[in-house]
Amino acid sequence: MNAAVPRPAMAPLDLARVRADFPILAEPVRGGRLAYLDNGATTQKPESVLRAMDHYYRHQNANVHRAVHDLAERATTAYEGARDRIARYLGAAREEIVFTRGTTEAINLVAYSYLLPRLKAGDEVLVTGMEHHSNIVPWQLVTAAAGARVVPAPVTDNGELDLDGWRTLLSPRTRLVAVTQVSNTLGTVNPIEEIVREAHARGIPVLVDGAQAIAHLPVNVKALDVDFYACSAHKAYGPTGFGALYARREHLEAMPPWHGGGDMIRTVAFEGSTWNDVPYKFEAGTPDIAGAIGFAAALDYIDALGLPAIAAHEHALLDEATARLSEIPGLRLIGTARNKGGILSFVMDCAHPQDVGTVLDQSGVAVRAGHHCTMPLMKRFGIPATVRASLAVYNGSDDLQQLVRGLHTVRRLFT
Ligand code: PLP
Secondary structure, X not given: OOOOOOOOOOOOOOHHHHHHOOHHHHOOEOOEOOEXXXXXXXXXXXXXXXXXXXXXXXXXXXXXXXXXXXXXXXXXXXXXXXXXXXXXXXXXXXXXXXXXXXXXXXXXXXXXXXXXXXXXXXXXXXXXXXXXXXXXXXXXXXXXXXXXXXXXXXXXXXXXXXXXXXXXXXXXXXEEEEEEOEOOOOOEEOOHHHHHHHHHHOOOOEEEEOOOOOOOOOOOHHHHOOOEEEEEHHHHOOOOOOEEEEEOHHHHHHOOOOOOOOOOEEEOOOOOOEEOOOOHHHOOOOOOHHHHHHHHHHHHHHHHHOHHHHHHHHHHHHHHHHHHHHOOOOEEEEOOOOOEOOEEEEEEOOEOHHHHHHHHHHOOEEOEEEOOOOHHHXXXXXXXXXXXXXXXXXXXXXXXHHHHHHHHHHHHHHO
16 A cells, blocks of 8 residues: 555444344333443344354254264354354464353363362462452362462552552462453453563463453454463353353363263273363363354454454443543442443442442343442442443444433432
8 A cells, every 4th residue: 555645544333234233222121222231241142143043053953073964064064163263263273262151161161170180288379359250269169179279469449450469469379370351340451461471471371361352352362372261152242151261272181171971082981981182172062052153153243343443432432431421420430440441330329239220221221230240349449339331332322321311310319
């Protein structure tokens, strides 16, 4: 391209077209328009994902990896094609993608298969104070079994990871660092590259919880240099109950199976069994084949829109939402990190978050009210709960207007 000719600006998203892709957005709720702002909990599904899963059951359904007939071959091709798609999306090799029921199961797999056999009494797992329970409790379960412990790194008042505090907690006892890439409660985007660099310099492996990241920012596990990366399809426009663990191949090769059953074996005898190759060694039983296909279709959808365009749209909306919420008297935002994704947690001085959520629901606004599976973080901020509005690609200013109108109703009712 001629350097004198300015490059065209990135095309903005066509919001009306994006919305038309999601049939549920036209669903009336409480007799009116739906403003779906609960995307941190789960996202809605585009037509292409619904179609891909429907197509599988109508035209391909059979069990995988036992192909002696046409349908079984189709199912296996679609299922393994999904593994290629997910690997490509994350920048991994296909052998490094283990299918799981989601982020939670992926982290439990690492806890039981990778960490537990290596743990000694006195060892530590370093997490942060903003982790989802899924990135705390599995470590508690395995450390308790070994006489080891989970250590939380501090969070600053604006909801950032206190990196200096985190650094002082890295020690020769640290067996693993586990950290979320994007906080589901605060929206904080953590400095994964820096965390990985510092942990690796001390020979400590790093697991990243990518549940809130993969639909919102480009992720390349090799560039991030992480050891483990966990994610869920349903947070990225895919189906519930499906997800993936990326793990470096050498880790997967060294890890023993976690669940036993069909498909994860090479041979079975009462004298002893042998295991399938990675990643199949970790995939016991008939998998969620439609889930894999739906996840792949969701990633196709994201890539077709383009993550840079999605991120630009969501950031503009986050800025607008932050400004609008800040104007509401008695509303306090929890989590104002400098590097933040589209999540707005807040409390109001006039009403409990549950009441705020209930009033908003009456106005057709779907938000979450509660601890968001981050009880230690609630304790850190001295609050029992927050209201959380979380953004996705199909949200727009009209959703924010509906939210703000609902919040004014809350103020009228409770003051
Ligand atoms: N980690 C984070 C940051 C999350 O937001 C969630 C879900 O809310 C999870 C983990 C758990 O994901 P799943 O329930 O899909 O396993």
